Amino acid sequence: MTAQPDEYREALDRARNHAFQWLESLATRPVAPQQNADEVAAHFRVPLQESAVDPAEVIDELAAFAEPGLMGMPSGRFFGWVIGGTLPAALASDWLVSAWDQNTGIRYATPATAAIEEAAEDWLLDLLGFDATSGVGFTTGATMANFVGLAAGRKKVLDDVGWDVQSDGLSGSPRITVLAGAESHASIDMALRYLGLGLPVPVAADHQGRIRVDALAEALDAASGPIILCLQAGNLHSGSFDPFREAIELAHARGAWVHVDGAFGLWAAASPAWASAVDGLQLADSWATDAHKTLNVPYDCGVAIVSDRALLRSAFGVHTDYLIHDAQGDPFERVPEFSRRARGIPVWAALRSLGRQGTIALVDGLARNARDLAHGLGALPGVEVLNEVVFTQVCLSFGTDERTRTVTRALIADGAVWMSGSRWQGREVLRISVSNWSTDATDVAASIDAVRRAMAAAD
Structure with a gap:
C-alpha cells in the first residue's frame, strides 16, 4: 500500500520548524559547537529500544540532542577550510x-x-x-x-x-x-x-x-x-x-x-x-x-x-x-x-535563482570580501598577510609560529567566528576561506574585531 501523506506530515512539519529555528539562530549563535562529539554521543549512543517511537518525536529528539554539537557552518562568519553555505533555492x-x-x-x-x-x-x-x-x-x-x-x-x-x-x-x-x-x-x-x-x-x-x-x-x-x-x-x-x-x-x-x-x-x-x-x-x-x-x-x-x-x-x-x-x-x-x-x-x-549575472556577482562578492578581510586584518599591528589575495583565500601570520597558534586558539575559543589554522611554506598560518554567499560587510567587520580580541587575549 502506498504511504499516506498524513504519515509524513507531522514529522515534516517538525523538521521544518527546527530547520527555521536553526537558520534563525545563525545570526547570533557562536559559530563553534558548544559540545564535543563525545558529549553529543552520550544522548545518541544508547541501547536501541524495543518498541517504535512516533516519527515526530524522533525529529524533536534529533534536533534537541544535535543542536549543541552543530557548527555554524552556514553562518556568514564561518571561514574554516573551504566550506560554503547554502542558497535558499538550493536548500x-x-x-x-x-x-x-x-x-x-x-x-x-x-x-x-x-x-x-x-x-x-x-x-x-x-x-x-x-x-x-x-x-x-x-x-x-x-x-x-x-x-x-x-x-x-x-x-x-x-x-x-x-x-x-x-x-x-x-x-x-x-x-x-x-x-x-x-x-x-x-x-x-x-x-x-x-x-x-x-x-x-x-x-x-x-x-x-x-x-x-x-x-x-x-x-x-x-x-x-x-x-x-x-x-x-x-x-x-x-x-x-x-x-x-x-x-x-x-x-x-x-x-x-x-x-x-x-x-x-x-x-x-x-x-x-x-x-x-x-x-x-x-x-x-x-x-x-x-x-x-x-x-x-x-x-x-x-x-x-x-x-x-x-x-x-x-x-x-x-x-x-x-x-x-x-x-x-x-x-x-x-x-x-x-x-x-x-x-x-x-x-x-x-543557477536558476541567480542567473548569469547573479552567479558572477556571487563569485565576485566572495573575492571582494576576502580582499576586505585581508585589508582590515593586515592593518592590525603585528599581522602579516602572506599571500597575494587573488581570489577567496587569505593566510595570516602573527609573527612567530607560536604566537600564530596562540591567536588561532584564542579566536576559536572566542567563538564569534571560525577561521582554521594551517601550515604553509614552512610557517604556521591562520587560513581564511571566504565561501559563503551570505557573508556581508557586517560579518567582515565582526571578524576583524574577533581577531583583534584574540590577539589581545594572546598577549
Whole structure:
C-alpha cells in the first residue's frame, strides 16, 4: 500500500520548524559547537529500544540532542577550510530531492531528474566556457570529481599506447607518470590512490603555490610513457591559479592528459574579472569542482567535467540485461555509482535563482570580501598577510609560529567566528576561506574585531 501523506506530515512539519529555528539562530549563535562529539554521543549512543517511537518525536529528539554539537557552518562568519553555505533555492530544492526519492541513475526510469540535471549541465558548461559537447557527472564531492576526471585520463593515455585498462586492469600495463604541482591538494593524492596510480611526481611551485613552467618542462622531459598532468584552479592557501595556457600546451605536446582540480577556484571562469587568471583553462581535458563551495548548494555535490563525453561514458559505462539504456546516455555512465540522489537538481535551482549575472556577482562578492578581510586584518599591528589575495583565500601570520597558534586558539575559543589554522611554506598560518554567499560587510567587520580580541587575549 502506498504511504499516506498524513504519515509524513507531522514529522515534516517538525523538521521544518527546527530547520527555521536553526537558520534563525545563525545570526547570533557562536559559530563553534558548544559540545564535543563525545558529549553529543552520550544522548545518541544508547541501547536501541524495543518498541517504535512516533516519527515526530524522533525529529524533536534529533534536533534537541544535535543542536549543541552543530557548527555554524552556514553562518556568514564561518571561514574554516573551504566550506560554503547554502542558497535558499538550493536548500529548498534539496528537500524536494529527498521527498521525490528518485534513484537518478537511469534516464528512462527517472526522466524528470535526468532532464533537470542535463539542463544544469548545459548551464555549467556555458557559464564556465567549456565546449557544449563535454560530459558532466555529479559526484559526492571534489575528491570523487577528481577521481572521475583522472579515471577518464587513465583510460585515454593507456588507450593511446594500446592497453585496455577496462578489460585487463593495471597489472602489467605501461606505467603512467602523473605530475602535479608541489602544492597540489590531498584530494588529488587520494583519487590517484583509488585509481592504483600512486602518488604524483611533485613539480616545483613558486612562492604562491603555482606550478613553475620551467620545472614542468624538465619533468616532462624526464618522463617516459603515458603522462597525466594535474593543475590547480585555486591554491588551498593562496587561492592562486596555475599558468594554464603555458602548462597545458607543454603537456599536450607530449601527449599528456591534463586534469584541473578546481574545487573552489574553477568558478572564477564564470566571471570576466578572472579572464586573465584562468587564461587557457578550457584547453585542459578534464576538470573537477565542488558545487557546495563557491556555488553554495547543499552537501554533497561535486561536479566532474570531461571534454570527451564519449570517453567519459566508456570509462564508467556498464551494460547489463536488466537495465534499460538510453541511447543519449545515462547518468550512471558519468559517475562511480549506479544508485544516487539527484545531486544536480540543487545546482539547477541555484543557477536558476541567480542567473548569469547573479552567479558572477556571487563569485565576485566572495573575492571582494576576502580582499576586505585581508585589508582590515593586515592593518592590525603585528599581522602579516602572506599571500597575494587573488581570489577567496587569505593566510595570516602573527609573527612567530607560536604566537600564530596562540591567536588561532584564542579566536576559536572566542567563538564569534571560525577561521582554521594551517601550515604553509614552512610557517604556521591562520587560513581564511571566504565561501559563503551570505557573508556581508557586517560579518567582515565582526571578524576583524574577533581577531583583534584574540590577539589581545594572546598577549
